[in-house]
Amino acid sequence: MTISTEIGILIAIISAFIALISLLRLYSRDGKGATKDFTRVETKIDYIGGDIKDIRDDVKAVSVRQEDMAERLVKVEESTKSAHHRIDDIEGKIK
Template sequence: MSEFFKSIIIVACTIIGTVLAIKGYVRLTKKDIKDIKNESKVEIIKETQSNTILETKMDYISKGIDDIKLDNRDQCRQLNVIAERVTRVEESTKSCHKRLDDIEKK
């Protein structure tokens, strides 16, 4: 073969090698970008799931606090009723003692 054909083959192989290398680089870059996007999507999904779980737990805690508040209000009402009854009993006892004192004096 002549030197001319050898040099053309060498140049052609060099060009083909360069083109294939560039194509491979572009392909890997696109794949890396796609992988990064997929990883970002996975991270976003995980973060969303975590936030959803936290919100659910916070709602559960909030409902528990509301129940405790209602129970506390109910206990306060019951305590007020008992306090009124104790006051009436004390008044009745006081009245009873006065009557007993009056009976003893007679």
């Protein structure tokens, strides 16, 4: 082999090595970017989960207030019924 052939082979090997290193660096950067994206998504999911918990608590509070209102409505209806009976008795006495 001549010196120019050996230099050509050496340059080809170095070029292939540099290309391999560049390719590995490119893939490692994509992995870091993907990790950042996944972290961002996980953070947003955590915020959404917190918001859902707050909404669930609000719904429970509304349910409790609704039950309280239902109990009060029953009492008001009973009181109204009793008042109507008394009014009817008074009307009967007036006539």
